[in-house]
Amino acid sequence: MTGNDDVDLDRVWLGIATEVWRRRPGRAERVAGRLLRSPGLARVLFTTPSLLMPWLIATIVVLGAGVAATRSSGQPLVALLAPGLAAAAIAYAYGPGIDPAWELSCSMAVSDRMVLLVRALAVFAVNAVLGLLASAVSGAVAAVAVGWLMPMAALCALALAVATVARSAIAGATAGLAVWAITVLSVRVASGQVTAVVTRGVLVLPYLTVAACCALVAVHATRIPKGTSR
Amino acid sequence: MNVDIADLTRRFGRNQAVAGVTLQAGPGVFGLLGPNGAGKTSLLRMMATVIPPSSGTMRLLDRDPGSYDSRREIRRRLGYLPQSLGYYPGFTVAEFVEYFALLKDMPPGRVPKAVAGAIERVDLGAKARAKLRTLSGGMLRRVGIAQAIVNGPELLLLDEPTAGLDPEQRVQFRALLRDLGKQATVVVSTHLVEDVGAACTEVALMDAGRIVFRGTPAELAAKGTDQDTGDAPLERGYTAALAQARALTRTQ
Numbered sequence: 001m002t003g004n005d006d007v008d009l010d011r012v013w014l015g016i017a018t019e020v021w022r023r024r025p026g027r028a029e030r031v032a033g034r035l036l037r038s039p040g041l042a043r044v045l046f047t048t049p050s051l052l053m054p055w056l057i058a059t060i061v062v063l064g065a066g067v068a069a070t071r072s073s074g075q076p077l078v079a080l081l082a083p084g085l086a087a088a089a090i091a092y093a094y095g096p097g098i099d100p101a102w103e104l105s106c107s108m109a110v111s112d113r114m115v116l117l118v119r120a121l122a123v124f125a126v127n128a129v130l131g132l133l134a135s136a137v138s139g140a141v142a143a144v145a146v147g148w149l150m151p152m153a154a155l156c157a158l159a160l161a162v163a164t165v166a167r168s169a170i171a172g173a174t175a176g177l178a179v180w181a182i183t184v185l186s187v188r189v190a191s192g193q194v195t196a197v198v199t200r201g202v203l204v205l206p207y208l209t210v211a212a213c214c215a216l217v218a219v220h221a222t223r224i225p226k227g228t229s230r
Numbered sequence: 231m232n233v234d235i236a237d238l239t240r241r242f243g244r245n246q247a248v249a250g251v252t253l254q255a256g257p258g259v260f261g262l263l264g265p266n267g268a269g270k271t272s273l274l275r276m277m278a279t280v281i282p283p284s285s286g287t288m289r290l291l292d293r294d295p296g297s298y299d300s301r302r303e304i305r306r307r308l309g310y311l312p313q314s315l316g317y318y319p320g321f322t323v324a325e326f327v328e329y330f331a332l333l334k335d336m337p338p339g340r341v342p343k344a345v346a347g348a349i350e351r352v353d354l355g356a357k358a359r360a361k362l363r364t365l366s367g368g369m370l371r372r373v374g375i376a377q378a379i380v381n382g383p384e385l386l387l388l389d390e391p392t393a394g395l396d397p398e399q400r401v402q403f404r405a406l407l408r409d410l411g412k413q414a415t416v417v418v419s420t421h422l423v424e425d426v427g428a429a430c431t432e433v434a435l436m437d438a439g440r441i442v443f444r445g446t447p448a449e450l451a452a453k454g455t456d457q458d459t460g461d462a463p464l465e466r467g468y469t470a471a472l473a474q475a476r477a478l479t480r481t482q
Binding site for chain 2: 013014017018019020021022023033038039040043044047099100101102103104105106107108109110111
């Protein structure tokens with residue numbers, strides 16, 4: 001055996017370990033990484049608790065039950081369920097309440113706000129698509145089938161604001177669901193129609209106002225620290 | 231200087247956790263000693279850019295963490311192990327380390343090799359594909375250290391890194407610290423003086439939010455006398471320096 005035949009076993013092992021332990025991202029994650037121009041952001045997106053398969057299956061099951069109830073009773077239950085489901089999902093998308101490694105995440109180069117934005121948009125989009133599909137299958141009229149998108153936006157912003165300020169996903173989800181239940185019941189008492197909460201044009205401005213105010217609160221709650229003061 | 235801090239303070243409501251710390255540190259292993267509540271963790275969290283200071287100036291890796299772009303660049307070159315490391319129980323060791331490598335904005339092509347290297351350096355190769363929920367406290371601490379060093383940081387901040395490690399692991403870890411300190415600035419917060427004596431080139435002692443002693447471990451040990459409390463010279467130096475600082479505070 002000469003010196004030239006010596007093999008650096010540590011280096012060989014590191015090469016083997018690199019290959020064996022390497023995680024191979026799925027196609028969707030690779031595409032997201034390219035679109036977002038950040039594999040880190042894509043990884044964060046694909047670990048969002050409310051975008052994981054068990055959560056999505058639960059959402060589909062609840063919406064499916066809503067479709068069945070809507071078709072049998074004629075009441076637009078999908079339109080009432082979808083905003084509440086989305087609000088709960090948003091509350092569980094981001095923040096110290098759901099991230100056990102939050103302290104560590106706060107010291108990372110990928111910005112918290114980008115994580116918040118990407119996760120919130122993705123959760124909103126997924127829930128909107130599932131809700132629209134459920135509405136279409138349930139045979140709801142067009143005004144009802146898309147009318148819930150506006151209250152959904154307001155509720156999602158509310159749940160996100162409460163979850164980030166209170167640093168608790170449960171608080172965010174509870175606030176979203178409670179406010180939605182109160183709104184549905186109040187509008188029903190006032191108008192006599194359960195669909196009025198998603199079809200009345202007069203409610204659009206309040207929904208938009210709530211969405212905008214709550215979004216501002218969430219942005220303020222996740223503001224970038226000022227750093228050194230002199 | 232990788233760390234250049236002047237008159238730094240941090241308040242939490244009425245409580246002043248850090249009260250005017252001035253500190254410079256270049257490459258090497260810098261020990262931060264002090265009793266519980268001395269302000270070590272708050273100082274480390276500010277250096278990790280997790281919380282902003284209330285007042286004072288801080289430059290890390292020749293950059294001001296107050297501006298967005300500089301902070302991002304600092305974070306790319308930073309390694310941080312918090313006192314309480316939260317973890318995702320469903321992740322494997324390799325997945326956890328890879329997750330934070332990606333969040334540190336490492337080039338994706340470099341990540342797999344860096345992950346394997348970091349896991350090997352903390353001697354967790356046999357557990358690389360084990361779920362975090364199956365690991366002991368000491369192993370989880372080593373996972374935390376692996377994520378902190380995965381990007382080859384120029385500034386490494388470790389808060390109580392040896393908590394939960396057994397004696398053999400602590401000896402290995404001190405060797406790792408000495409190795410890392412050859413190129414990077416490693417700041418280790420601990421209340422275990424033997425770790426400081428074995429691994430640190432310089433030490434600062436904090437009490438009530440202030441640095442009350444700064445020097446080499448040998449200089450700290452020299453402060454102690456046989457009358458001071460402690461089983462080893464460094465422990466006696468620690469208690470003597472602390473007692474002197476507190477006596478001075480009382481007379482002022």
